Amino acid sequence: MAHQAQLRNKIFIVALVALAFGCRLKYNEGLTELPLFNSEQLSLTMNNGLAFSAGKPFSGRIFSFYQNTKDTAEIVGFLNGREHGEWKKFYPADKKKEVRYFKNGQKTGSYNAWWENGNKQLEYIFVDDEYEGTCKEWNEKGELSRIMNYSKGQEEGEQKWWYDGGKIKANYVIKDGRRYGLLGTKNCINVSDSVFKN
Template identity: 55%
Template sequence: MENSNQAGFHNVNGLMYKNQKPYSGYIFSFFPQTTDTMEVSGYYLGKEHGNWRKYSINKTKTESRLFVNGSKEGELKACWPDGRKKLNYHFFNNEYEGNYKEWNYQGQLTLNLNYHKGYEEGVEQMFYDDGKVRANYIIKNGRRFGLLGTKNCTNVSDSIFKN
């Protein structure tokens, strides 16, 4: 494991080099003016590889993800600096696969999407910060059905049946 501030590291077109050679190993970086770890990232023959981790200044893990030979794989988890959930994605072969969720700083779910081979598929939901539905639709065989929220859409019950 080596410090990213050491001379010789540079990134060219997405590949990490050390002393003009593709780098294999882990690199860490510190927060400025501290010895607190900010990020740990791995490489194999210059490509992103292995478990990557990021931390907040208060030492909370804020992100963890996996790369295999330059390809995003598995689960990406991220948290706000205080440790609360921020996002959770899944990858297979460098594409979104499965459930994809995001939360705002208050902990409210704002995105709940589903992917298959990099494309939206299934139930897709978006919410405003207050929890109200922004969009709620289903993608089936490449077609979208449901409340899109693209032109100030509101639920029928919200617009017609107000007292």
């Protein structure tokens, strides 16, 4: 009986280690092993959406600086000429501007951006180069300005937009490809605004 418990514990530990190691390999696949180059020391050309160096599709990460300050402006990556891995952009003084991910030329995972004052600007999710799930945008003051929901790159479900100050601009639902609700277009006036005006 004790032997079975020990065997079960050993199998559990081996499975746990294999799972953790396998997930780590998949997450880091092709992202950290790429060599790093200074953009000033590399001649890179773009042709049909592919990056080339010395006439060959480029693989590696490239960093560039702001000219006057030598602060990092961006770090981007390519694999076989296609956008790949984590891409970061910065405002001067090394303040975050954008962080996004690519896999073999397609947008994937989270895409986050910030205003220069440090407030969040947007938060999107991509799967296979298309919007997926809930995407959010904020104005420079930090007020939520949009919540959009997507499925396979198409609007699906609740969509809301706000003017600066929080007044609703659009509030609609996409269901089975049809739109229902307040669209926020020029001729679409919120009934409560027009009927109950003093």
